[in-house]
Amino acid sequence: MVGEEFYRREGAEAIIVRPLDDIVLLYHRPSGQTHMVISPVPEILDTMADGLPASATMLRDRLALLYDLGEGDVVGEIGQHLAYLDRIGLVRPA
Amino acid sequence: MSAALLVMALRDPATTAALDATGWNSLIAMARAERLIGTLAFRLEGLGVPDAVRPILADTRDDAAREARQAIWEADRARAALAPIGLPVILLKGTAYAAAGLPAGRGRFIGDLDILVPRDRIDAAADALVAAGWEWVKEDPYDDAYYRQWMHELPPMIHAERDRMIDVHHTVLPLTARPTPDAAAMMADAVLITDGLYMLCAEDRVCHAAAHLLADGDLQGGLRNLWDIHCLCEESSERQDDFYLCLFEKAAHHQLTAAVWRALRLSHHLFDTEVKAYHVPIEVDYKLRWSDRAFISRLLARNGWGQETRKALVFAFFVRSHWLRMPPLMLARHLLTKWRKGHRPQ
Amino acid sequence: MRHSLTLRIGPATFRIGSAWAQPIDQLARLYADYPDVDGAIADFTVRLQPTSAVRRWVRPSIFITGDHGLADAAPMSLAHGLLAAEMGMNLQMALGWRRHLLLHASSVEKDGRVLVMTGESGSGKSTLAAQLGERGWRLMGDEFALLDLDSGAILPFPRLVSLKNKAIDVIAGEVPAARMGPLLGATAKGDIRHMVPRADAVARMGEGGMPALLLFPRFGSGPAERPVGQGEVFMRLTQASTNYVALGEPGFAALTRFVAQVPARAIDFPSGEAAIAMVDRLWSEIA
Numbered sequence: 001m002v003g004e005e006f007y008r009r010e011g012a013e014a015i016i017v018r019p020l021d022d023i024v025l026l027y028h029r030p031s032g033q034t035h036m037v038i039s040p041v042p043e044i045l046d047t048m049a050d051g052l053p054a055s056a057t058m059l060r061d062r063l064a065l066l067y068d069l070g071e072g073d074v075v076g077e078i079g080q081h082l083a084y085l086d087r088i089g090l091v092r093p094a
Numbered sequence: 095m096s097a098a099l100l101v102m103a104l105r106d107p108a109t110t111a112a113l114d115a116t117g118w119n120s121l122i123a124m125a126r127a128e129r130l131i132g133t134l135a136f137r138l139e140g141l142g143v144p145d146a147v148r149p150i151l152a153d154t155r156d157d158a159a160r161e162a163r164q165a166i167w168e169a170d171r172a173r174a175a176l177a178p179i180g181l182p183v184i185l186l187k188g189t190a191y192a193a194a195g196l197p198a199g200r201g202r203f204i205g206d207l208d209i210l211v212p213r214d215r216i217d218a219a220a221d222a223l224v225a226a227g228w229e230w231v232k233e234d235p236y237d238d239a240y241y242r243q244w245m246h247e248l249p250p251m252i253h254a255e256r257d258r259m260i261d262v263h264h265t266v267l268p269l270t271a272r273p274t275p276d277a278a279a280m281m282a283d284a285v286l287i288t289d290g291l292y293m294l295c296a297e298d299r300v301c302h303a304a305a306h307l308l309a310d311g312d313l314q315g316g317l318r319n320l321w322d323i324h325c326l327c328e329e330s331s332e333r334q335d336d337f338y339l340c341l342f343e344k345a346a347h348h349q350l351t352a353a354v355w356r357a358l359r360l361s362h363h364l365f366d367t368e369v370k371a372y373h374v375p376i377e378v379d380y381k382l383r384w385s386d387r388a389f390i391s392r393l394l395a396r397n398g399w400g401q402e403t404r405k406a407l408v409f410a411f412f413v414r415s416h417w418l419r420m421p422p423l424m425l426a427r428h429l430l431t432k433w434r435k436g437h438r439p440q
Numbered sequence: 441m442r443h444s445l446t447l448r449i450g451p452a453t454f455r456i457g458s459a460w461a462q463p464i465d466q467l468a469r470l471y472a473d474y475p476d477v478d479g480a481i482a483d484f485t486v487r488l489q490p491t492s493a494v495r496r497w498v499r500p501s502i503f504i505t506g507d508h509g510l511a512d513a514a515p516m517s518l519a520h521g522l523l524a525a526e527m528g529m530n531l532q533m534a535l536g537w538r539r540h541l542l543l544h545a546s547s548v549e550k551d552g553r554v555l556v557m558t559g560e561s562g563s564g565k566s567t568l569a570a571q572l573g574e575r576g577w578r579l580m581g582d583e584f585a586l587l588d589l590d591s592g593a594i595l596p597f598p599r600l601v602s603l604k605n606k607a608i609d610v611i612a613g614e615v616p617a618a619r620m621g622p623l624l625g626a627t628a629k630g631d632i633r634h635m636v637p638r639a640d641a642v643a644r645m646g647e648g649g650m651p652a653l654l655l656f657p658r659f660g661s662g663p664a665e666r667p668v669g670q671g672e673v674f675m676r677l678t679q680a681s682t683n684y685v686a687l688g689e690p691g692f693a694a695l696t697r698f699v700a701q702v703p704a705r706a707i708d709f710p711s712g713e714a715a716i717a718m719v720d721r722l723w724s725e726i727a
Contacts, residue, residue, distance in 0.1 A: 016689070018696045023671035025371070027692045031256065032685065034678070035691060036671060050111060078429040088255070089167070115481045119455055123485045146453070146481035153538040160688045282449040372638065399441050399457050399487055 004055040006094040009048035009084050017042065027054060031089055041065065044081055045090065053094030058081060096400040097317060100134070101364050102123045104321060107137045118147055120398030127400035128317045132158035132201030156382035158201040162192040165204045168258050169193055172209055173290045179218050183291050184210040184284045186263065186302065190293035198325035203318065206250070206259040210294075212281060213264040220248055220262065228253050228260060243371070267301045273309055275301065275348035296330040296337065297344040304357035305350055308389075316393045323357050324365040331368065338370045342378065359386055364393070441487065447529075450586065450597040451539060454529050455482035459489050459496050463521030470522075470600055470621050470636055474645075484508075484532035497663050504528045508535035518723055523632055525636045526600060533584060533597070534682040540595060541687060541694050542585035543681040545595055547585040548577035553652035554594040555723065556585050556690050556702070558680045561629075564659030568715050569609040570635060574614050575716070578648075581640045589690045592697055593648035596663045598641045600634040608633045610712060653726055654704040655719070662708030663718060673704045 009015075016027040024042045026035040040063070047062045048054055054062075056079040063069060063078075085091040099121055103110050113121065119275030125131040135151040135158070141282040143151065147239045165188065194403045228251040247263040265277035265321075280302070284292040294302055300323060307319040331337040345354040355378070361367040362380045374377045381392075395403045441457030443464040448454075458464050461556050473679055486506040490496040500518035504527055513531075516524045533542060542653035545558035546569035555577075557565040566582040573579030580596035588595055600621065603611050608631060621634035636642075656668060656676065668676075677695060678684045684691045 012682065016692065018692075020670035020674060020699060022669045022698070023674075025674065027689060027698060029178065030163060030170070032688050033165050033166075035464075036675065089171070115479050118481045119485065122481075123507060126485075144481055146483075149468065149539060150483060156688075157686065160686070400485060401487065403488070 004057060005082070006053040006055050006081070007048070007086060007091040008051055008094040009045060009091050010052045010089065011051065012049070015045075017045075026090065028089060033088065035088060035090070040067075041076075041081055041085070044078060045085070048091065095120055095393040096403070097124050097128065097396040098394050099398075100128060100130065100317065100396075101394070103134060104130065104137055107141055110138065110143065115144075116398070118144065122147070122150060123398065123400035124396050127396060127402075129203040129315060130321065131319050132161075132203060133318075133321060134201070136201035139287055140166045140210060155201065157316060158203075161204050162199065164258070165189045165207065166193050168207045168253075168256070168260070170290055171207075171226070171253070171256075172223070172260060175222050175228075176211075176219060177290065179215075180224050181215060181219055181222070182284075184281060185287070185291055185293050186210055186266075187306075187322075188270070190287070190299070192286045193291055194293055195327050196325070198322045200325075202322070206261050208263060209385050210266070210277070210281060211264050212282075213244075214278070216248060216262065216264050220251070223260065223262070227255060231259070267305050267309055273305070273349035273353070275305060275350060278285070279347065296326070296334065297341045298348075300326050300330070300341055300357075301345055301348050301350050301354060304345075304353040305348075307357055308353040309350070313389070313392050320357065320361055320364065320393065324361045324367045327358070327361065327367050327369070331370065338378070339372065342351075342372075342376055356386065356389070359383065360389060360393070364390070441489070444476050445471075446480050446482055448475050448480070449529070449599045450595060452484065452486050452533060452537065453477060453480055453482045453624045454486055454532065456486040456525055456528065457488070458521070460500065460502075462518060463488055463502075463525045466574060467523040467525055467624065470634060473636070473639065473642055476574070484514065484529070484536060486525065486528035486532060488528060491680060504531065506532055508532050511721055514626075514628065518529055520627050520632075522634065523602075523624050523627055524623060526602065526634070529599065530583065532649050533693070537586075537683060538687060540588055541691050542681055542683045543585045543677060544583070544682065545584050545585040546582045547580040547596070548572045548578055548592075548595075549649045550577050550650045550723070554580065554585075554649040555653050555655065556594060556651050556712055557655045557657050558585075558677065559657055562604075562659070564657050564709070564712075564715065565601065565655075566601065567610065567659075567712065568656065568657055568719070570601045570603065570607070570611050570682055571614070571716060572719065573601075573638060573641060574611075578644060579637045581726070585695055586648075587651075587698060588648060589687070589694045591648075592608060592650065592694065592701070594639070596645050596649050597636045597649040603633050603635055605630045630686060651698060651702045654698075655722070656704070656706040658706070658708045659715070660708070660710070663714050664708040665718065665722070666706050668704040668706050670699050670704075673706060674699045 006047060014029050018025045023036050023038055044059060047059055056075045059078050060075050082091060103121055125134045131154050135154040138151055157327055169185055169189050176183055185193055188202050189207055231250045231252050247261050250259050250271035266275050280294055280298045283295045283298060285295050287293055303319055303323045307316060311401050345351045358369050359380050359382055362369045363382055369380050397403050442459060443461050444457045445464050445467055447454050454455060464595060488502050491501045491503045495501040501515040502524045503515050503625050504513050504524050504529055534632050543558060545556050546565045547554050548569050559565045561647055569582050576638045579598060581598050582601040584597045586595040586597055619636040624632045705722060
């Protein structure tokens with residue numbers, strides 16, 4: 001997609017991931033903040049683990065191999081999650 | 095008992111070997127009150143201290159490390175917020191020292207993020223920060239008008255999610271203060287720390303700290319400011335032969351000669367800063383002046399329970415700090431408004 | 441300061457200074473059986489000082505402060521000096537303690553395992569802990585539970601138990617008068633009376649235990665009981681901790697381990713007796 005934003009995940013050493021029974025906790029070392037997230041945020045971060053730049057479309061394609069993503073504007077939804085993750089510092093514009 | 099105990103421990107940490115329990119209790123209470131406990135903890139690192147003191151200092155070092163990490167993160171967020179409008183982030187004070195790894199930053203209490211932006215871009219900077227999630231701390235209209243009309247900074251903003259404050263300065267002293275440092279020159283001379291973050295150059299860092307200590311504040315937290323000056327000078331003079339000459343040159347340009355000179359005398363006297371005297375091209379010595387005595391009394395006005403002593407002197411300095419910043423009529427108006435609202439020094 | 445006293449409660453040592461003799465005398469009486477640490481190096485300094493010079497003598501008014509203080513702390517009358525001293529110590533712990541994760545919770549121990557109870561002020565957690573402490577459990581603390589960052593154990597902080605309003609009569613009926621402090625009437629939180637924990641709670645104040653059950657008690661309805669999901673437990677405990685953020689990563693590691701390992705239940709109860717019955721049943725079922 002032309003003009004789509006690319007992001008890369010912060011290094012693995014910056015984020016600690018702890019799944020509990022009903023949520024996933026992310027501890028972000030640089031800010032000292034704890035984030036509580038639910039699906040699909042942990043999955044999105046997982047597919048960005050290589051640290052390389054990725055767009056919402058690319059992530060949709062990767063996630064589609066692993067999960068049934070259903071109908072609707074999946075790319076738009078992933079894009080919103082990426083913007084949120086950028087704001088809290090877990091991903092950066094690439 | 096006065097904060098001379100704390101000054102001695104910072105200056106020569108080995109002297110703490112002679113302290114008894116009362117001495118340690120006093121030292122710790124004073125250091126906490128002056129927000130120098132983190133600095134003290136680093137100064138005492140590796141020295142033998144009583145068992146009961148060790149965990150107190152270790153906790154403090156952990157706190158300082160965490161605080162530095164978060165301060166650097168806040169600076170990075172400000173960088174990300176201001177990058178779209180092409181403004182570099184010039185860090186001031188604690189965050190700058192921490193980000194650059196300066197000795198002055200070791201264990202230093204940091205608090206708010208202070209940044210410097212050009213005066214004609216201040217509204218754009220505020221808009222960009224608001225867009226990135228900072229909000230105005232709700233102030234009453236009088237305080238807001240006061241800040242905007244007379245101060246050297248925007249009213250404080252706080253980040254809605256991270257709960258951290260930012261102070262956006264456009265110069266280093268209030269507009270009403272008599273010295274008018276050349277903020278544009280300070281910005282032009284700023285040096286890169288890393289990745290879009292800048293700090294003032296070595297001489298301007300001392301000029302700013304001295305202005306903050308003597309021309310701006312009421313000497314609240316004065317010992318900490320003076321310790322900054324000591325560390326900044328020691329580090330820069332080691333690196334640069336004629337540092338003090340360059341410093342006086344800059345100070346003259348910023349109309350801060352008196353403040354810098356006094357700060358150096360106080361720092362030399364209290365912390366044994368290795369200042370350099372000159373005969374040519376300028377005449378500079380560091381003998382204490384009569385007027386320095388009141389400053390020293392004020393800086394050391396703290397007892398073994400961490401309480402401020404010499405209330406009258408403290409009050410005199412509160413009035414003095416406002417006097418320096420504002421012409422008398424404005425001062426009267428301001429004090430009246432403040433006092434009606436029940437605000438009193440200490 | 442004119443009057444002073446040093447106290448050790450659990451792992452923390454406090455140096456308390458006061459402009460008046462009364463709060464120090466009352467502390468000395470109620471903490472008489474705690475370890476004698478006169479002249480020790482303290483973790484914290486607490487100060488009870490006049491709000492202004494004239495307030496030392498005229499309608500004496502106490503400003504509570506110390507190493508850590510709140511600029512806008514409300515002044516208290518000298519009649520409530522004992523409460524002021526206790527609040528001053530709590531303030532230091534809440535704002536300054538870093539050696540454990542601090543949970544605003546009561547805790548009791550039996551057979552080396554610990555029951556932790558957390559909830560808002562008025563939830564009944566303090567009264568329930570005090571009652572259990574008189575019935576075969578060891579009271580570890582009514583206000584703060586200390587979670588050890590390395591071992592995951594809960595450590596005691598057995599300060600005086602602060603009983604409020606109706607809880608005063610309930611407890612005063614069960615314990616000897618010598619263990620009760622003076623009645624402090626009409627404080628900001630109503631009537632308050634302090635209770636000295638039993639001798640074994642004080643003697644074993646250095647001894648922790650592994651947490652076995654977490655309860656969110658709520659006085660006033662029920663009896664009812666429900667399991668609480670780990671996400672909710674985590675969120676409520678971060679809100680109940682005054683130093684979770686300040687501890688950073690070690691706090692995160694300790695709290696996530698606690699949440700993952702300790703079963704949690706919310707209980708609503710109409711009376712103290714009902715609560716004790718529920719605790720006994722849950723303890724035998726789960727813990």
